[in-house]
Amino acid sequence: MTQHATLGVAVIGTGRMGADHVRRISEVTSGARVSAVVDIDAERAKQLAAGIAGCTAYTDPAAALAADDVDAVIVASPGPAHEAALLTAFEHDLPVLCEKPLTPDAASALRVMEAEQRLGHRRVQVGFMRRYDAEYLRLKALLDSGELGRPLMLHNRHRNADVLPYFTEQMLINDSVVHEMDVARWLLDQEITAITVMKPRPSGNAPEGLSDPQFVVFETDGGVLVDVEIYANCRFGYQVQAEAVCENGTARIGEAHGMLVNTAGRWGGSIAPDFVERFVDAYDREVQAWVDATLRGEVTGPSSWDGYAAAAVCEAGVRAQAEGRRTEVELIARPALYR
Amino acid sequence: MTQHATLGVAVIGTGRMGADHVRRISEVTSGARVSAVVDIDAERAKQLAAGIAGCTAYTDPAAALAADDVDAVIVASPGPAHEAALLTAFEHDLPVLCEKPLTPDAASALRVMEAEQRLGHRRVQVGFMRRYDAEYLRLKALLDSGELGRPLMLHNRHRNADVLPYFTEQMLINDSVVHEMDVARWLLDQEITAITVMKPRPSGNAPEGLSDPQFVVFETDGGVLVDVEIYANCRFGYQVQAEAVCENGTARIGEAHGMLVNTAGRWGGSIAPDFVERFVDAYDREVQAWVDATLRGEVTGPSSWDGYAAAAVCEAGVRAQAEGRRTEVELIARPALYR
Amino acid sequence: MTQHATLGVAVIGTGRMGADHVRRISEVTSGARVSAVVDIDAERAKQLAAGIAGCTAYTDPAAALAADDVDAVIVASPGPAHEAALLTAFEHDLPVLCEKPLTPDAASALRVMEAEQRLGHRRVQVGFMRRYDAEYLRLKALLDSGELGRPLMLHNRHRNADVLPYFTEQMLINDSVVHEMDVARWLLDQEITAITVMKPRPSGNAPEGLSDPQFVVFETDGGVLVDVEIYANCRFGYQVQAEAVCENGTARIGEAHGMLVNTAGRWGGSIAPDFVERFVDAYDREVQAWVDATLRGEVTGPSSWDGYAAAAVCEAGVRAQAEGRRTEVELIARPALYR
């Protein structure tokens, strides 16, 4: 075997997402390898590192990011740990792929943006992977082409088979609907200015205390109405759909087509059980795009500004949800670095 | 040719809908014939009657309804003329198929209900033809079966290629969304308690002064949220879709399938140009059901109560639309005749 | 109730198809009524007639067709009885809707055509109801438009959930594939010149002695290849599909769309259990078209020639099936009456 220059990646956090990124970088992505894994659970980090040639285990992110064979960072630790990890990466001027959320609230996201602005160039790609999904990309291309005229409304469905027992009402906004916030902003190239949350009588599938499903409406500064059905315990599978209604036509993505079966009085197909199956290609493409851009010396994709804007809309959304009324979103003026 | 007993029908109003009912009764429906046509335009009535054996032309509804060969009435005149026609039909105790709206407002609808209650039995079937559409019927049967659990939300799309120049913002509610009001009430077997109307920035297709499309949300007394996209100038065709989101699954109707064509880089099919093509079978089935019930001595289908409830929700809707806020619907207690 | 001129129809044969036509004429069709029912089982005829005002029961077709109140005839008796019934109808110059097959073989079909030619005008519409199916009509219109270029191939699927125990291999051709023979001839406006029947290893669902499914290929005098999958015991439902492959595109009908349901890990819809559900509208339209043409004094739809051609292709098909080789179809020159 010959030797070849590749991007050495440190993966911080080795939970579900982090471990999946380790596998992806090792087995799927071209041009990168995992040179460091970081977890506060030293044993876990060591076990994961053991299976990868040339990979070192760390418990301290700062130590990992200082290592010679670390060229770039994936942050996949819990949200509250993101700010510290990002600031450390900035100290070493390392490119970062930061899993969403950028940080848990708008205030900390602002601090991250300020630090990045002091560096004078973008270092962060936020892990909004839907922007790398083939269907969303096709929808984006169609909207950008203007072929159907200006977008007027965006209808979204976001359905999960079920959620873990500790899932709270705020998480419906912060963990689930946050994806629609980002894709709406990205598809439309507009900011969200207000948010309303409506609640039908809860499903019998909803755990005690979780009003599930909910119906969320965003308004944008371009006058588009975006509605989102979020149903976290629908039982039948994972389904993400979007329909853009434009002046002269509509476009819809997310129908679970593929193989069509006729059997036992029914025609149809299967629904993905979870986001992993639905978005596996998007994750692969996201990470490859980040590696490719990094190797070219660029930073692309969703920025810290996108992470901040999502956090600000989430904060308004949680208030709207609690108070049962339309709530306006407040954003700072967009810094020059993110224009 | 032999002679055979058939239902003699007077058709009041010979505009687009009335003329179509004349054709339907004459050529499609089994067991009925048109024995009278009524229009204030005497010439128009005479021309129409001339083509039908045994059919008399009238300008005065009262004269037509007094005729010996009139066994039942279709009211297809403009809405403001409905109340008088219905009261006259009640005088002769004639069964009526009354095109929607029952009357133009809740107050007049109340008067019609009072008169019908004085008769002591139902005489009116209101022309909400979607209840006779094969797809809506299938959706209703599925919801009633409980197979998917309790309904939680109902998403609706209502798109017209275009509308006539005199179409007003109130007509979006009164003429278009009124159909979703009725199907929501019927599908769910619940009353609508509040209505909110939201407006994105209007389409470039919308005529000056018409904020089109709009997004309407109903709340029901069973806790279901019903949202309706109404887009009256979408250019691409006529499309009516509904998706019921239930506890354990969803069901959607209104995809314009049929013949699928592959050609010139595209797969797909055609979209109905207007409601006539989309709902022709529903109209045929509605009228046949009315004739059949009448021949059996029964009155079935949407009642005056349904006409009244639609009028009351429309009134709230028009207020909600004008004032930009959630508006509650006020209904009288449901009279015994309509339970 | 008033009296009205309607077409008095005699229905000969009151089995499944005949009884359904009695119901259809009585309850669905406009402009006709059942004035006579004929069955060799006198009791059965009497019971059926008893439920219909002005309807007389007969055991002898000749007596029925001589009655004053019989203006037209539906022949729904077993195939071997068709020739006699048709010849009797010709004696009275009565218009006939004859269920398929016209007669059981080409020789008897020729005799019927000769008798009809002696009358000097068409009297027979053969009951190939697919020509009245909305989807087949759309496909026919598209092919006739030339929009996709000249048709080159026609792929057909013909699937039954199951068949009765007495179903034979010949019936696969004579009772099932005969429909594709007729629609291919009609869609293409071409005659079938040769037929090949291929047999895969039989399904475990096939009863002993029935090689099911089979794969049939027609060649036409216009150079089109038509293939038919006939699978009579597929268990999952009734499915009839056709795809026309033209020079510049293809068009497919028969996908069982309608209501789409998401539930329990699956998206999809239901498949019609049998031909009644799939083709109910086609039967209604077929009979209405026959009544309408008759009231206008015309004879339209599939002619005796179409019945004869189907019989001739069936005969070749049964030989091809038995002998395992391509078999040519022999037709007489088309008489002037049927051009």
Next chain:
Amino acid sequence: MTQHATLGVAVIGTGRMGADHVRRISEVTSGARVSAVVDIDAERAKQLAAGIAGCTAYTDPAAALAADDVDAVIVASPGPAHEAALLTAFEHDLPVLCEKPLTPDAASALRVMEAEQRLGHRRVQVGFMRRYDAEYLRLKALLDSGELGRPLMLHNRHRNADVLPYFTEQMLINDSVVHEMDVARWLLDQEITAITVMKPRPSGNAPEGLSDPQFVVFETDGGVLVDVEIYANCRFGYQVQAEAVCENGTARIGEAHGMLVNTAGRWGGSIAPDFVERFVDAYDREVQAWVDATLRGEVTGPSSWDGYAAAAVCEAGVRAQAEGRRTEVELIARPALYR
């Protein structure tokens, strides 16, 4: 940048497929890099190598395969050059991904198999990329599960927008239908025993002398009938579909779903323009699977036997096409190495 062990790949042939593999190995595949490119056009090879770090250009395959930094080989030269390249690779005991066809005829394929058997272990993966397509994989999994019962028939559509002017009738079999030969063998795990080729009147799109489309039927040793519509000049796009008809159900893949657009009186989506768009993921997966297996020291995927069997069926197919009759396929007994 750190150094990392990767598989050094020599790519022989830098035409459309070869150049695409160079790009894939360099930018998409994990764990491999291009260390050599070989083309008889020295300039072309040099230009391609210049853009890749550590890549050497060759005109002589033998020289490339002898290089120290070559660990594995992709053969993408014209078919007649495959045998020599494979034998050279065998001399160095290098794993090979050989684009289809393995060799241009059964006799040369036999020689390759004999040489590989002398090595005593498999070295060749043949480039039948459809086996790596997500939809075909799903169909294969369903058939293998037995959920729908035993397969009885397999209907295939293979449509190209157009073909290059030098495309011959034999190429319809050898270059196009060969894919269906392989997927049929793989999906069913059965050998093809006979082949029939039928020709409708050619499309006006077909160039002079090319009878296009054609309809091909395979019979298998398991009694399955496989039909293939091959239409190489359909103009509307690239479309590959397959429907397996099993005892208790059918399964279909290849509908070009994805984004659904409503516009200008039509619903539908776009059709892939060519095989690159349709099968890009399959190619990526194929090459990654080959790299992964090679790094594990294994050889998986379609074998030389599969290449030989395809060649033998093609030879029978070309005879069947020329002579217009069913032609039997002759295969040697399957050597132990390929069981």
